């Protein structure tokens with residue numbers, strides 16, 4: 047078994063073995079790009095490291111040594127040499143990139159003797175001691191878990207003594223003293239001298255990177271990004287090149303296109319006389335990459351060209367890390383760059399137009415959930431014009447958010463749990479802040495650039511972020527932030543516009559997003575491809591309009607109860623519910639009927655002939671009862687009862703288990719007149735539109751059926767009512783009565799149910815609730831534990847449980863079609879807007895999914911990707927058959 051590959055042995059296709067970084071380093075080496083030579087220890091070695099009780103076994107050590115020798119030969123330098131030592135960087139490299147989550151050690155191989163050699167050889171003692179002190183600190187932190195703060199304190203102290211502000215201004219003598227004190231820390235903490243043998247340093251560092259796969263922040267990152275925990279990381283051991291050797295050296299990161307907007311131009315930053323972590327840490331403010339063109343024109347030209355070559359090769363926007371060593375350019379990493387949803391769409395469309403990608407490939411480049419970022423509201427322009435501007439920072443991640451100021455990750459988490467919106471305000475963020483960032487609505491930092499931790503992570507999370515707002519002075523201890531002459535605290539609200547970088551005081555109104563021409567074009571390609579139709583859950587004409595604008599092909603679920611809460615009818619609804627006699631109820635229903643008819647008319651009008659499935663009343667009646675004395679009095683008066691009697695009637699509606707209680711079509715078994723009224727309103731509205739020339743076919747949906755007889759009693763009473771209207775109007779139209787499939791029994795007896803129902807719509811919310819026996823309203827309390835403990839991988843209320851709930855659905859599809867071939871089948875639970883569930887519903891052969899309007903584009907893309915994956919699979923099978 048081979049566990050180590052040198053850079054000239056791998057290629058980009060070996061990603062699962064070499065990790066993303068390792069595979070790309072090998073690929074670049076193959077392409078002849080100037081990459082410092084080295085080797086990669088595989089992810090399989092990481093897996094075995096855990097099997098071997100977290101130790102490196104003998105054969106692996108030999109393989110590593112062999113590759114060290116090979117690197118020495120290539121570079122004509124020796125690892126551990128006293129004069130001109132070969133030094134290594136040791137970095138993690140997972141299969142799926144996890145930026146900043148695992149550990150890195152730079153300048154490995156230095157010791158007390160070789161540091162002197164390096165100083166002489168480079169004629170730059172300052173550089174040599176700077177490299178050594180960085181190495182000691184990183185090695186101690188990464189390999190031995192010694193607190194970084196201890197080292198930072200020494201550095202700060204020496205800077206103060208020397209009277210300088212920046213690390214780079216420390217003299218060689220001061221750095222020597224720093225090194226001496228660092229080694230003292232090491233000795234005190236570890237009870238032994240700092241290791242002087244380069245081989246031991248290297249093996250310890252490799253083991254430490256393997257161990258960092260399971261550090262807390264890496265585990266959390268994987269959880270947040272649904273990355274499997276068993277992939278393991280590779281380790282890249284790469285010969286060092288130095289960006290900190292003087293003013294013709296430097297280091298930087300840059301994207302081949304703008305990762306925030308997609309604009310086709312180099313985008314990034316660099317720092318002269320610095321090592322990589324200085325750029326990311328955000329302590330010194332880097333220069334924009336375009337300035338390199340004036341500073342070092344030849345290096346800039348080379349870098350630009352390398353970017354072009356790599357972009358063409360990978361056929362995607364690249365995120366590059368580079369180092370300039372004494373005027374010579376080295377590329378340290380390339381990968382497909384992370385980007386905002388806006389940039390992702392623009393880049394995908396541009397790549398098609400540049401002939402680098404096909405439309406189908408472009409469709410596969412975007413994670414459907416990423417579209418969510420685009421579909422969020424932005425600040426209302428008028429509100430922005432009026433709002434007091436506090437300051438401006440870098441527009442690091444787009445979106446708009448208002449919230450209370452929060453100074454720590456923990457505080458953000460606690461306040462988020464209390465449903466408070468917070469903005470995390472920090473000097474800078476670090477991976478420890480991940481969960482707090484996830485809890486915040488937006489992030490504001492005073493330090494750091496576009497590639498700082500805050501910026502990179504926020505973009506990945508689709509969260510708005512403003513970084514490097516220098517005027518913001520954060521006092522994390524006092525919990526105050528000073529911006530100009532304003533001092534704000536935890537009780538103050540600020541608003542961030544992540545697209546402009548402007549920070550506003552107070553809360554700002556937001557407005558719905560406008561989607562660009564490229565977005566429409568991209569979604570058009572998705573529509574050309576997909577089989578599955580996408581409808582929306584929408585209850586009002588406004589929502590229906592929004593859904594259609596977002597590409598919905600109709601309404602899959604119109605929940606009529608939401609209309610019942612409107613002010614002009616809630617009292618009539620309450621009278622209807624609390625009526626003691628049929629007569630009273632009919633009187634109340636008569637008040638509601640014309641209002642409902644108008645609701646349906648308006649919805650049908652907006653839908654303009656597209657399918658609209660209207661569901662009859664579903665929730666338990668107690669949800670509508672009045673709570674305040676004033677409201678109780680109004681209904682009591684109308685019904686001619688005392689307040690006391692009214693309160694008693696309300697109490698009588700109380701159920702121990704309302705979700706399994708008097709709801710859904712059970713309401714129509716006891717009070718058939720409710721559904722009859724709704725059916726009349728639907729048909730009358732439809733007839734009016736027919737008269738106006740809109741040929742719609744009403745779909746009346748009965749919720750919560752579990753039994754064919756039960757359903758037929760209710761369906762018959764509805765149909766009788768419809769017939770009466772047809773007779774009254776002297777006109778008939780096509781209409782359908784169907785049911786929701788949301789009770790497990792209905793899935794088991796779907797053949798019988800289909801005798802009555804003309805269509806099925808799976809209510810996967812209730813179906814999940816009743817299949818697991820987990821209450822929809824309370825399960826959150828314990829489900830989080832299931833997820834934390836890994837008992838469940840996903841929340842079944844968000845991602846459909848294919849194994850259990852899916853099996854029931856499959857059965858229902860089969861039985862339903864047996865009875866009624868061609869029966870129309872859809873889904874209208876929350877799962878209809880979740881990409882992996884959408885793919886599963888496509889697999890089941892359903893006709894459509896229905897989801898909330900803002901998820902419609904996500905489902906459209908998810909459905910298209912499923913079709914494309916199927917196509918791909920079919921091709922592979924055909925190829926395999928040959």
Ligand code: PEP
Pocket residue numbers: 603605664788808809810811812813874875876
């Ligand atoms: C469902 O149960 O999946 C559904 C769509 O209905 P509701 O959420 O209204 O119960």
Ligand code: MG
Pocket residue numbers: 749788809811812
């Ligand atoms: Mg339901």
